[in-house]
Amino acid sequence: MTTTLSQRLSAELAGLRDSGLLIRPRVLEAPQRARTHVGGVDVINLASNNYLGFADHPALKEKAAAYLREWGAGAGAVRTIAGTLRIHEDFEEQLAAFKHTGSALVLxxxxxxxxxxxxxLLQPGDLVVSDELNHASIIDGLRLTKATKKIxxxxxxxxxGRVLSENETDGLKLVVTDGVFSMDGDIAPLDRLVEVARKYGAVTYVDDAHGSGVLGEAGRGTVHHFGLQDSEDVIQVGTLSKAWGVVGGYAAGHADLRELLINRARPYLFSTGHPPAVVGALSAALDLVQQEPEFMERLWANTRFFKAELARLGFDTMGSETPITPVLFGxxxxxxxASQRLLHxxxxxxxxxxPTVPRGLARIRNIVTAEHTRDDLDQALAAYERVGREMGVIGG
Known part of the structure; x- marks a missing residue:
């Protein structure tokens, strides 16, 4: 008998419920800030990627409103037909200058x-070598290619080096890594990875979603953190939704990369361009991070304090090097x-x-931001101490 839609949906949801994996997202009832409202309660927010506190920043909202008034509510078409506004290209030039690359394109x-x-980029006969802990978007992107894939x-x-030495090809060789790994908060050893890649004639591709706005001068990212910003054999991609507080993705690199993507990248070719308000907010974010270094300074001061205090209490933060601070519960x-108790x-x-993280390594992932006050962090640490002692995770 043919499976009905209702049967399929019911069976899949039952499987998720039975395995304890059914997701029911918490709903924020106030703007994305260091303190927000969940379930009608004022809470200290350690769950967002809003590293610099830009998501509700007045400067971003003001420029978003100005672009909305001047340019309208939407782009009205895909970028390659009639959806490229002057402000789209202005922002991409601003982004390329910020990243010190030959070009940039926003997706x-x-x-x-x-x-x-x-x-x-990848064609049959090419070789791509990917870090085993790369983000799901990289994994899915590679699944769509016909290149030879190795881990x-x-x-x-x-x-x-071992993988590259064992897999020769006349095609393009691409080494793919996150810049900052989103679950553990560690930084890819990009200087050494690029050195190995160059030894075998490979290009390095860095997804800097959690590095942009966090590492490097003025938040230019992991590539800049390692002094590789002028390298034409390094491609940078990332999001505009974390430290920048808005939405979107970007690719920055070789001067010809932008033109090829405009002609071949299917998400770009078949999706409407960003609304003007989004472009305005993003432009304001790039201005703000360069004009006011205090945002990154506060982010890192808060990060160092929070990590040190968690360690003092006896929690395992899994060697995190960035504002992403996991606390291991097993x-x-x-x-x-523990998450539910903390919310209370x-x-x-x-x-x-x-399956988000390996079995036995379940954790709570915390991200402190530039917007958190010392009082916020003290209260959060006190809550962690109470919950950790109640659950026997730290000593009593």
Whole structure:
């Protein structure tokens, strides 16, 4: 008998419920800030990617409103037909100058950027070597290509060299890595990875979603952090939705990269351009991070304080090097229970378990921001201490 739609939906949802993996997103009832409202309660927000506090910043809202009034509510078409406004290209020039690259192109999201760029660059006969912990958008983007796909051990230049040495090709060789890994908060050893890639004639592709606005001079990202910003054999992609507080994705690199993507990247070719208000807010974000270094200074001061205090209390933060600060609870049920207990104490921090992270490594992922005050962090740490002692994660 043919499966009905109702049967399929019911069976899939039942499977998720039975395995404890059914997601029911929390709904924020106030703007995305260091403090927000969830379930009618004022909470300290440790769950967002709003690193610099830009999502509700007056400068972004003001420029978004100005672009809305001048340019309208929408782009009205895909970029290649009639949807490229002057402000789109102005922002892309601003972004390329910020990244110190020959060109930049903005796409609809970080996820679609990986699909579009990887799908454009890689052809049959090419070799792509990907870090085993790369983001899902990279994995899905690679699935759409017909290149030969290989994996190297996480952040391991020696293993990258082994894989490249064992897989010769006359086609393009591409090494793909996150700049900052979103679950563990560690930084890719990009200087050593690029050195190995160059030894074997490979191009390095860096997804800097969690590095842009966080690392490098004025938040220029992981590539700049390692002094590789002038390298034509390094491609940078990322999001405009985390530190920049808005939405979108970008690709920045070789001067010809932009033109090829305009002609071949399917998400770009078949999606409407960003609304003017989005472009205005993004432009304001890039201006703000360069004009006011205090945002990054506060972000890192808060990060150092929060990590040090968690360690003092006895929590395992899994070697994180960035504002992404996981707290290890082990089993999925324990991480989810801790998240619920923290929420009852006024701290919004989300538990992550298998299959998002490996079995036995369930954690709560915290992200402090430039907007958090010391009082916010003290209250959050006090809540963590109470919950950790109640659950036996730290000593009593």
């Amino acid at each position: 609809q999201s970080g996820f679609t950027t990986n699909q579009g760029v990887l799908g454009t 190297f051990k996480h952040a391991d230049p020696a293993d990258l 089993e999925t049920g324990a991480a989810f229970e 104490q006024g701290v919004f921090a989300v538990g992550l378990g298998f």
